[in-house]
Amino acid sequence: MNRLWMATSAMALVLLGVHLTACKQSSDPAASEDIPIGVYLSLSGANADFGVTTKNGIDLAVEEINAAGGIGGKKIRVIAKDTRSKPEEAQTVAKQLATQDKVVAAIGSVESGQSIKAAPVFQEAGIPMVSPSSTNPDVTKQGDRIFRVCYLDDFQGQACADFAFKDMKATKAGLLYAADDDYSKGLAGFFREHFKKLGGEIVxxxxxxxxxxxxxxxxxxxxxxxxxLVFVPxxxxxxxxxxxxxxxxxxxxxxLGGDGWESEQLVQLAGETLEGCYFGYHYDPEDADPKVQGYIKGYREKFKKEPNSLSALGYDAVYAIKQAIELGGGPGRDQITEGLRKIRGFKGVTGTFDIDENRNARKPITMLKIGGTDLKKVKVIQPGDIK
Amino acid sequence: MDFTQLLQNMTNGVAKGSCYALVAVGYTMVYGVLQLINFAHSDVYMLGAYFAYWPAKWMGYLPDEKGGRAQDVPLALVGLFVVGSMAACAAVGALIERAAYRPLRHSGRLAPLITAIGVSLLLEYGGQMVFGTEPRLFPTFVEAQSYDVAGVKFANTSIIIVVTAAVLMGALTLFVNHTRQGRALRAVSHSFNNARLMGINVNATITMTFMLGSSLAAVGGILVAMDQPTITPLMGLRMGLKAFVAAVLGGIGSIPGAALGGLLLGVSESVVAYWSTTYSEAVAFLILIGVLLVRPAGILGSSAREKV
Structure with a gap:
């Protein structure tokens, strides 16, 4: 009994010690030689394609920045964690990134459910977080250090409803969604609301x-x-x-679907059954802007694959942090947070955008049509188009 | 009330229930013989799908580059893949029994139960390591077609599921009731010692039970993957839960009970879904609780047969 007690107290002491050192080190983020940026994504699991393509975009941007001498002479170091496509796991790895890896900023995740779980961890640790592609409105409401570089589901849902009603001339729509997923449920709700407002009926x-x-x-x-038609977010x-x-x-x-459909595997998993269906996309690959075409070329060279909009958002998230470091005056947690708040007219691959007072980006949505194994742009909807 | 839709839902339920039944048989047979809930059974079901997936993949019936189309697999090869997968799963079942359960044969009921959970986790997480965690497209064993009978839609895959399940369950019942091995199986389920006195090789009979159950699970995995062609290493989780419930509902230990329990669970889920898809599973489980309150041994189970 005595030995058990000794062992327990020793363990408690060790844990306490680890905790104290962790706290001590994490309060001094700017002192490191490089710029440690934490990344948490679904690198495996049901949504592995989300994480892997986003990570590719992040890696491409980091490689470009480091090859050009880094930011103020300091190179970016990416610490990537796998959430295995699970919201709870996102929270766990966020804690690791905040306390053990002492990151100065975090990028993640694609799935809103994960971002909502991880955001409070970063907020509490004083670390700015940039979600590349979580569209649920609640993500950036988790705290004043939580940002995103993509459009929101209220806009996405409205845009899809607008497209369904006006372009596809549908007056009767069906809904099929995941009741236990923040993204799916949220997006379905915004679609329902706007479609009814336009005069349509959810049958x-x-x-x-x-x-x-x-x-x-x-x-x-x-x-x-x-x-x-059926809206399936x-x-x-x-x-x-x-x-x-x-x-x-x-x-x-x-x-009809939202940006969650996007994957290299989409057409393969669906076979011919999605022929003639539509979904929302984050960028316009046909944009002649040299920045867009440069990104597409760089991506093809590095990964021997076609880029998609999730990788484009990962790429933009890194450059947004770079600009924030420059605007904020250095690679500290508070400086990056301040810098992110100051971003206006950011020129990214996914369009030019401001970070607004709610730490969100206002951006257009591109509707794509699936035909054969190709995706074809049919319409770009601007935030101002929705009434 | 829309009777066409209600009928449609019942049709869906029969197809679902047939799959539950095929997997439930494995739970019930092992329980009948060993009084052990073999939690690893639903993961053998997952392996069944993967064992049919790999040869088709190697032989080029799936698109290499993402975006291509899957090619139809010729019928003769489908048969070969199914039999191959059944054999492989039977071997896995036998291996699990030999390595994980036989050493614990005489150590009470709790130790094998915990071991079963361990084996299940080993297969799930080992599967994720070996196969990868991403969803994979299952090869096209049967080109999907649908038929319309008075407004009710039948998919050919659903019909194949129901027919295959019925044939296999019938064959299993014949085997258990009318062959020497089947009689040995029934004898062992009554008493190890008495069976041994009659000259029955108890260990061999138990191994055979695991092989039979596992090969049926393999067919279940393939049938479901054929109908819903995306497979993941965790696909057995939910099926395991449903099949286990089906086995308990029908009366665990009873083979016709597993078939009945599976169908009942599938149909009640689907009928409830006529009113609400959100609560269909919850209500189906409430039905289960209700049945067990009235008949704790399950519908066809008899508490008298249970050994203490």
Whole structure:
């Protein structure tokens, strides 16, 4: 018994010691030789493609910046953590990045559910966080050090509803979404609200929960009401299965989705079932801007693949932090936070944008149409277009 | 009330329930013989899908570059892949029994149960390490088609699921009731010692039970992957839960009970989904609780047969 007690107290002491040193070191972020930036993304798991492509964009930007001599002579060092596509894991790795790796800024994640879990950790540690592509409005409400470089779901949902009603001439729409996912549920809500406001009707709604692969009943519930189109704001790993089920049950109308559909695997997982369907995208790859074309060329050379808008947002997030370091006067946590607040007219691959007083970016959305294995731009919707 | 849609949901439920039943049989057979909940069973189901995926991938039936189309696999090869996967899963089942459960045969009921959870986690996380965690496209074993009968849609994949499940369950029932090995299996489930006195090789019979259950799980994995062609190493989690519930609902230890439990769970989920897709699972589980309150041994289970 005595030995057990001794061991326990020794362990407690060690833990306490670790905690104290961690706190001591983390309060002194600007002293390091390089600029440590934490990255947390779904590098594995159901949404692995999100994390891997975003990380590619980040790596490309960091390589360019470091090759050009870094920022003020200091090079960026990326510390990447894998959230395994799980929100709880995002919180765990955020704690590691904040206390053990002593990062001065953080980039992540793609999935809003993860960003919402990790943001309070960074906020409390005084670390500025930039989400490249989490679109749920609640992400940046987690604290005054939480930023993003993408559009928001209220705008995305409205833009999709606008596109459905005005461009696709649909008056009856169905909804199918994940009831337990911040992104999916939020986006479905904004679509529903705006579509009704425009004069349309939501004729059917169905939801699923958790990591399921079987959507028979949900699809039956929606297809039975014969909507002109169905809005399905889910991630790419699910839309293929959902689209296949819709076609099996004889529903021939188009499906519409948000930026969560984006993946190199999208068309492969869905086969031909997403032919003629539409989804929202973060940038316009046909933009003649040398910055956009330079990024596409650099990406192809480095990764031997086509870039997508998630990698473009990862790329822009790094450059936004670079500009923040320059505007804020150095690579400290407070300086970067101040610098991010001052960003106006940022010229990124995903468009030119300001960081507004709510730490969000206002940007256009590009609607893409799936045809064969290609994605074709059909419309660019500006924030000002939505009334 | 829209009867066409209700009928559609019931059709969906039968297809779902057939898959639950195929996997539930594995739980129930092992429980009948060993009084052990083999938690690793649903991960063997996952392996079944992967064992059919890899040869098709190697033979080039899946697109190399992302964006290409999957090619249809010829029927003869489909048969070969299914049989191969069944054999591989049977071997895995036997291996699990030999390595994880047999050494604990005489150490009470708790130790093998905890070991079963361990084996399950080993397969799930080992699977993620070996296969990768990303979702993968399952090869096209059957080109999806749908038929319309008076407004109710039948997918050919659903029909194949129901027919295959019915045939296999029928064959299993015949095997258990009308063959020497089946009789040995029933004898072992009554009493190890008495079976041994009758000259039955108890260990071999238990190994056979695991092999049978695992090969049925493999077929379940392939059928589901054929219908929903995205596979991940964690695909067994939810199926395991459902199949286990189906086995308990039907009366664990009883093979017809597993079939009935699976169908009942599938259909009640789908019928509830007619009113609400959000609460369909919750209500289905409430039904389970209700049945177990009235009949704790399950619908076809008999508490008398249970050994103490």
């Amino acid at each position: 059917a709604e169905a939801t699923f929960q958790g990591d399921v692969s079987e959507f028979k009943d949900q699809v039956s519930a929606v297809a039975a009401k014969e909507p002109a 889910v991630y790419y790993s699910k839309i293929g299965l959902i689209a296949r089920e819709f076609r099996k049950q004889g529903f021939k109308g188009p499906l």
